[in-house]
Structures are given as structure tokens and as C-alpha cells.
Amino acid sequence: MSTLPNSPHRSPEPLLGEDGFLQILDVSKKFGEVTVVDRLNLSVRRKEFFALLGSSGCGKSTLLRIMAGLETPSSGRVILDGQDITDLPAHRRPVNMMFQSYALFPHMNVSANVAYGLKREGVARPEREERVREVLELVQMGTYASHMPSQLSGGQQQRVALARSLVKSPKLLLLDEPMSALDKKIRQKTQFELGTILQKVGVTCVMVTHDQEEAMTMADRLAVMSEGVIVQMGTPENVYEAPSTRFAAEFIGSTNVFGGKLTQDGGSVLHCGELEQPLELGFAIANARQGHAVQVSIRPERIRLSVPANEARAQSNNSALGVVEQIGYMGSYTLYYLRLPSGRVVMVHVPREILVGFPQEPDYGDTLQLRWSVRSLVVLS
Numbered sequence: 001m002s003t004l005p006n007s008p009h010r011s012p013e014p015l016l017g018e019d020g021f022l023q024i025l026d027v028s029k030k031f032g033e034v035t036v037v038d039r040l041n042l043s044v045r046r047k048e049f050f051a052l053l054g055s056s057g058c059g060k061s062t063l064l065r066i067m068a069g070l071e072t073p074s075s076g077r078v079i080l081d082g083q084d085i086t087d088l089p090a091h092r093r094p095v096n097m098m099f100q101s102y103a104l105f106p107h108m109n110v111s112a113n114v115a116y117g118l119k120r121e122g123v124a125r126p127e128r129e130e131r132v133r134e135v136l137e138l139v140q141m142g143t144y145a146s147h148m149p150s151q152l153s154g155g156q157q158q159r160v161a162l163a164r165s166l167v168k169s170p171k172l173l174l175l176d177e178p179m180s181a182l183d184k185k186i187r188q189k190t191q192f193e194l195g196t197i198l199q200k201v202g203v204t205c206v207m208v209t210h211d212q213e214e215a216m217t218m219a220d221r222l223a224v225m226s227e228g229v230i231v232q233m234g235t236p237e238n239v240y241e242a243p244s245t246r247f248a249a250e251f252i253g254s255t256n257v258f259g260g261k262l263t264q265d266g267g268s269v270l271h272c273g274e275l276e277q278p279l280e281l282g283f284a285i286a287n288a289r290q291g292h293a294v295q296v297s298i299r300p301e302r303i304r305l306s307v308p309a310n311e312a313r314a315q316s317n318n319s320a321l322g323v324v325e326q327i328g329y330m331g332s333y334t335l336y337y338l339r340l341p342s343g344r345v346v347m348v349h350v351p352r353e354i355l356v357g358f359p360q361e362p363d364y365g366d367t368l369q370l371r372w373s374v375r376s377l378v379v380l381s
Contacts, residue, residue: 020043020044020045020079021043021044021045021046021047021048021080021081021204022042022043022044022067022078022079022080022081022172022204022206023042023043023044023077023078023079023080024040024041024042024043024063024066024067024076024078025041025076025077025078025079026039026040026041026075026076026077027039027040027041027063027066027073027075027076027077027078028040028073028074028075028076029059029062029063029066029071029073029074029228030074035228036059036062036228037059037062037063037066037073037228038059038227038228038229039075039076039229040059040063040076040228040229040230042063042223042230042233044204044206045204045220046081046204047202047203047204048204048205048220048221049195049198049199049205049207049218049219049220050204050205050206050207050219050220050221050222050223051206051207051208051209051214051215051218051219051221051222051223052064052206052207052208052209052222052223052225053209053210053212053215053222053223053224053225053251053252054210054224054225054226054251055210055226055251056210058225058226058227058228059225059227059228059229060208060225061176061208063208063225064097064174064176064206064208066078067095067172067174067206068090068093068095068097068174069085069088069089069090069091069092069093069095070090070097072086072087073086080093080094080095080171080172081094081171093172094170094171094172095170095171095172095173095174096117096165096166096168096170096172096173096174097165097173097174097175097176098161098162098164098165098173098174098175098176098178099161099176100176100177100178102157102158102160102161103161104149104157104160104161104164105149106148106149106150108148108149109145109146109147109148110136110141110144110145110146110147110148110149110152110160111132111136111145111146113149113160113164114132114135114136114160114163114164114167115128115129115132115167116164117164117167117168118131118132118167118168121168131167132145132163132167133145135163135166135167136163138163138166138197138200138201139159139160139162139163139166139197140159141156141159141160141163144156144160155189155190158178158179158190158194162178162194162197166201166203170203171203171204172203172204172205172206173198173203173204173205173206174205174206174207174208175205175206175207175208176208177208177209177210178194178207178209179191179209179211179214187214188217191214191217191218192217194218195217195218207219212251212252212253215236216236216240216252219236220235221233221234221235221236222234222235222236222239224239224247224248224251224252226247226251231244231245231247231248232244232245232248239252240252240253241378242378243255243297243378243380244380244381245380245381246295246297246380246381249297249378249380253299254299254300254347254349255297255298255299255300256297256298256299256300256303256346256347257295257296257297257298257380258270258272258274258275258279258295258296258298259272259274259293259294259295259296260272260273260275260278260279260293260294260296261290261291261292261293261294262285262288262289262290262291262292262294263278263290264290265288265289265290266284266285266286266287266288266289267284267285267288267290268280268281268282268283268284268285269281269317270294270296273342274340274342274343274344275320275340275342275344276320276321276340276341276342277316277317277318277319277320278317279296279317279318279377280317280318280374281296281374281377281379282374282375282377283374285379294379295379295380295381296377296378296379296380297377297378297380298372298376298377298378299376300335300346300347300348300349301333301349301351302372302373302376303346303348303349303370303371303372303376304370304371304372305336305348305350305362305368305369305370306368306369306371307358307359307368307369308321308367308368308369318371318372318373318374318377319369319370319371319372320340320346320369320370321340321341321367321368321369321370322338322339322340322346322367322368322370323338323339323365323366323367323368324336324337324338324362324363324364324365324366324367324368325337325338325339325345325364326364327362327363327364330349331352332351332352333349333350333351333352334349334350334352334355334361335347335348335349336348336349336350336362336368338368338370346370348370
């Protein structure tokens with residue numbers, strides 16, 4: 001494994017061929033002197049659910065609007081199903097966008113809201129009514145056809161907005177923060193329902209969100225964005241378990257990052273000033289020299305706590321002693337913050353069932369042993 005993976009300052013090259021149903025080719029977008037999207041490449045497969053994940057201002061919403069035709073890229077091309085749609089206006093693209101606010105017409109009932117786009121296109125009334133009926137049944141809103149938006153809950157309004165987006169059978173569906181208006185309990189339930197509906201329809205979907213749980217629950221693949229570029233792309237499991245950069249590791253979930261230097265050429269042992277004992281990686285790093293600086297991520301759920309036999313110091317590699325400073329009861333697990341002798345604070349998640357094995361639950365001021373396996377360590381660029 002190399003400590004120098006592909007630079008995070010350039011997006012991965014697009015997947016060409018039949019996998020490249022939607023291709024974003026070297027796209028940039030500037031507003032004045034500010035670059036919001038920077039020479040970005042992306043490929044989305046046919047019928048794939050793809051998520052763009054990042055904090056506010058990272059460029060993900062601008063990229064979505066470029067796909068929709070609501071923004072024109074400063075450079076680069078957008079290809080959909082083999083057709084260059086870069087200069088095609090929004091109303092002529094086989095693309096529909098479901099907005100964060102749902103944007104339902106308050107003076108129209110559910111059926112009229114869903115039928116609006118078909119009516120504008122001149123679809124005959126019998127066909128229009130049949131397509132509206134079918135899509136409302138699909139989203140389980142058939143019995144609400146005559147209701148007004150004000151009579152619906154947030155989750156129901158979302159389903160109507162989805163039906164309106166699907167009724168025109170778009171090649172590409174764009175979702176802009178689709179769950180942000182829902183409370184947490186409804187949001188979790190709706191994530192699975194929406195995924196099931198889109199799988200039935202078989203539409204290619206790109207979603208923008210800042211909610212990592214939402215992206216990991218719904219997406220086949222996701223891309224983590226920062227400052228207009230993609231810093232990592234892959235399946236949710238791959239991005240979480242094997243983050244390539246510190247930004248990706250800290251944005252997707254929580255982590256503890258330690259920095260150290262290799263103790264020998266190509267070695268697998270790091271000397272880290274924040275730990276009394278070395279970090280043992282369990283694998284060699286190709287082309288790395290003694291003294292090479294390396295950063296390592298350790299997820300808080302990968303660290304195991306125990307009552308130490310000897311509180312004087314940690315006795316082995318991949319271990320440390322820490323004093324409990326903060327405790328947070330999280331239901332299924334307990335969150336501990338422990339301060340090491342160096343002053344570094346480490347975050348640890350302990351499942352509640354594991355705490356049963358302690359003589360008594362760890363309390364403020366207790367000294368505990370922290371241990372982790374080599375399989376828990378991920379080298380970052």
C-alpha cells in the first residue's frame with residue numbers, strides 16, 4: 001500500500017463505455033473569480049443511485065444544477081446516454097429535478113400537481129390521467145389524488161414531488177437534499193421507501209446531500225466533495241472502511257487520526273509522538289523511506305477498552321493508557337473521550353453489551369487500556 005495515492009486535487013477519470021451513462025467531463029464552474037467546481041470528472045452508471053456528499057459550499061449543488069441545465073459550466077461537457085447535453089436548455093433535457101422545498105403548487109390538488117408537466121407538454125388527457133394514476137399508486141399516494149398540499153404531511157408532500165418528477169419518465173432524476181424537510185424518524189423510514197421506489201422504476205438517480213447517513217443508506221456509490229473536487233469515490237462501505245484522505249475519514253463518520261514517522265525503509269512501524277508505544281501497521285509501505293511522515297485513521301468503534309493490569313504505561317504496540325474525561329450515553333453504545341499521557345484525547349465507541357464484561361462501568365477519572373488491531377488502521381494520504 002502506498003502513502004501517496006492519487007492526488008485529491010483532481011477528480012478520478014471517468015468510466016467510459018457502456019458504464020458511462022452520465023458523464024461529467026472536465027467540468028469547471030466559476031462565479032467571477034471564485035471557482036466552485038474545478039475540472040471535475042465523474043461517471044454514473046445506468047440505473048445507479050449515486051450520491052454527491054459534502055459540506056455547504058463544496059460545489060455539489062452547483063454540479064447538480066449543471067446536470068439539470070440550470071447552470072452553464074464555464075468549461076467541460078455533460079454527456080447523457082451518449083448525447084452531449086451541455087448546451088441543451090433545461091426544458092429540453094430528459095432530466096427531472098426534485099427540489100429541496102418540493103415546490104408544489106398550493107392552489108392545485110395532488111393529481112393536478114403531478115399532471116402539470118405532462119399538460120405543459122400537450123399530452124392527451126386520457127394518457128395524462130392514466131400516467132398520473134400509475135405513478136401515484138407507485139408512491140402510495142393514490143387515495144390522496146384530490147387532496148391539497150396543505151392537507152398533506154411533509155413525507156406525503158415529498159412523495160407527491162417524487163411522483164411529479166417520475167411521471168415524465170426521465171432518463172435522469174436529480175434529488176436536491178430530498179430528506180432535509182423531514183424530522184429524523186420519518187427521514188429514516190422514508191430513505192428506504194424512496195430507494196425501493198426508485199429501484200422499481202429503474203431510473204438513474206443523482207442525489208446531493210450533506211447527510212452522511214442518508215448517502216450511505218441510499219446510494220450504490222457516493223463521492224465526497226470538497227472545494228469543488230472529488231476527494232474520494234466508491235461504495236459507502238469502501239469509503240467508510242478505507243478512506244483515502246483525512247478529509248474523507250473525518251467527514252464520513254468519526255475517526256481518530258494519528259501522525260507518525262516510519263522507523264525504517266518500507267517499514268510497517270510508526271513512531272508517533274502522541275503514543276508511548278509504536279503504531280504497527282501490519283503491512284509494508286512500498287517506496288517509503290525511514291522518517292517518511294504517515295497519517296493513520298482509527299475508527300472509534302475499532303478501539304477496545306479494558307481495565308489495565310499495570311497502570312504505569314502501555315506495554316505493547318497498538319495500545320495506550322487513557323483517563324476517562326467525558327462520557328456520552330448514546331443508547332446502543334457509550335461514547336468515551338480518554339486523555340492520553342501526551343495530552344491527546346481519543347474517542348472510543350463501546351457497545352452496551354460489551355460494557356457488561358467490566359467489573360463496573362468506566363467512570364470519570366478511571367484509567368483504561370486502549371487496544372486496536374492492525375486491521376483497524378488505515379493509512380491516509
